[in-house]
């Protein structure tokens with residue numbers, strides 16, 4: 001395929017959102033609408049990716065990655081005017097320019113590919129994505145002459161007869177860079193809204209003898225935009241449903257699709273089960289035969305095969321195969337749980353490695369800790385990793401046994417096969433094979449209860 005540049009129009013305020021936040025920054029799931037559009041746009045490997053910002057420009061720019069060129073449209077004088085602002089950012093680019101809206105987030109890569117394919121095959125100057133809808137109110141109508149594209153008429157400029165037309169302009173186009181450069185400067189705001197209409201580029205090209213093509217999309221959901229929060233929720237729902245459908249058809253069991261939320265960029269291998277109340281966001285990969293949920297949240301986490309994760313929250317971590325997590329574990333960033341390890345209820349981990357086959361089964365906090373293999377962490381163990389200024393490391397060797405309710409005051413090294421006595425406060429390193437006990441000696445006062453009773457009787 002030929003070189004493609006993509007321009008995303010995102011300058012509008014979105015008055016009906018009733019928000020200080022620019023419309024394109026509203027989220028559908030864990031991602032903003034603009035992020036979703038850019039995620040799909042990037043799949044086309046565009047030579048340039050331009051976003052036209054306007055309302056809340058600084059806020060929108062702050063969300064863009066370095067490879068995106070932001071251009072500012074100071075006043076919103078229409079879609080044609082927005083594209084005029086983008087032209088300088090396309091200087092020196094020869095090829096095809098795809099135009100998308102920042103508030104139309106469900107458009108699929110496949111549809112964009114189909115549009116580009118038709119555009120190239122027909123050698124068109126412009127190809128527009130259209131759709132046949134039951135209620136065309138508000139959209140630009142596609143006017144044809146015996147089936148051939150003629151022009152687009154906006155709702156506000158349409159005659160009563162034109163308003164009957166059910167074929168609408170989705171607002172997604174593919175232009176040759178040449179056609180944009182030639183016809184955008186010729187636009188005038190002589191219409192009911194006093195705007196520069198991008199749609200007029202199509203009629204200008206057509207009347208100049210250029211090929212203008214249409215591609216009718218069957219998928220009406222893809223071209224939906226959000227104007228208010230109700231529509232935002234609908235889009236969020238549709239996006240999620242589409243992702244879950246793709247996963248289920250790919251061999252993932254999802255018990256309750258109405259109660260499971262998974263980002264588009266998440267990859268899940270077949271024969272994995274996702275139970276209700278589960279959220280999987282960001283760059284996650286889940287390998288096969290793993291069960292996640294119920295009620296778990298995973299963000300930017302890599303999960304191996306044959307893992308179980310129950311009612312737990314895991315952020316930026318790696319969970320290797322055979323591990324058991326939860327219920328009620330909280331695994332924080334930079335943590336690795338190795339093969340067949342167990343992280344049980346009310347265990348919090350941060351920046352730690354839990355070695356192969358090691359267990360922290362109950363009520364534990366391990367921060368900045370490196371556990372070897374087959375270490376047993378008794379219930380109630382905590383690493384005291386923060387001294388008020390610095391975070392200190394704890395290292396525990398293979399097969400060590402940490403007695404229940406041990407406080408491990410870091411920095412600390414506990415050798416392999418070493419033990420700590422239950423209830424110890426360990427402040428000094430323990431060598432290999434040694435037992436470390438750090439607790440007050442118990443004293444038993446003989447017959448103390450009877451003596452106490454007697455005192456009361458007096």
Ligand code: UD1
Pocket residue numbers: 009010011012013052054073075076077078079080081082101102103138139140141152154168169170171196197198199225
């Ligand atoms: C436009 C089309 C219409 C089509 C509809 C599909 C024109 C003239 N009309 O309608 O035929 O059916 O989209 O949704 O193009 N924007 C800017 N700067 C502006 C104006 C708009 O960046 O000055 C952006 C908006 O943020 C939005 C997109 O362009 O993302 C479309 O604008 P909107 O006002 O929603 O579309 P219409 O002009 O009503």
Ligand code: MG
Pocket residue numbers: none
């Ligand atoms: Mg408008």
